Amino acid sequence: MANPAYDNASQQRILRLLLNLSGHELHGLAPKDLAESLQVSPGTITRDVHNLREMGLAEVIQETGRVRLGPKVVQIAIAHMTAMDRATARLDEIKNRYSRQP
Incomplete structure (x- = not known):
């Protein structure tokens, strides 16, 4: 539920x-492209990228200076997929247990 009082x-x-x-x-x-797409100054992008890098969510490609998603984003996605696989396996186990004939 949206609450504008919490927007930052x-x-x-x-x-x-x-x-x-x-x-x-x-x-x-x-x-530069990121700054333009978000309509902010280059300094703002530098600061935001720094914070994303600190958390492993972005990285700067040394050869080009371009920014890309960091490994942490993929790790989060894999953790989510693993949790969903475990949940599916658990539901399948319960379904099999309840669907057996006595």
Whole structure:
């Protein structure tokens, strides 16, 4: 449920930055392009990328200076997939237990 009282522009911006990086894992995006797409200054992008890097959510490609998603994002996705697989296995086990004929 949306509550505008909880909105925080900088948090929203950094989340939009993560979403913008999605799909550009191989070559990344130039900081200039990120600044333009989010309509913020290059300094703001530098600060936001730094914070994402600190958490392992983004990385800078040394050869090009472009930014891409970091390994932590993939690790989160794999953890989610693993949890869903475990839940599915558990539901299948329960379903099999209850569907057996006495």
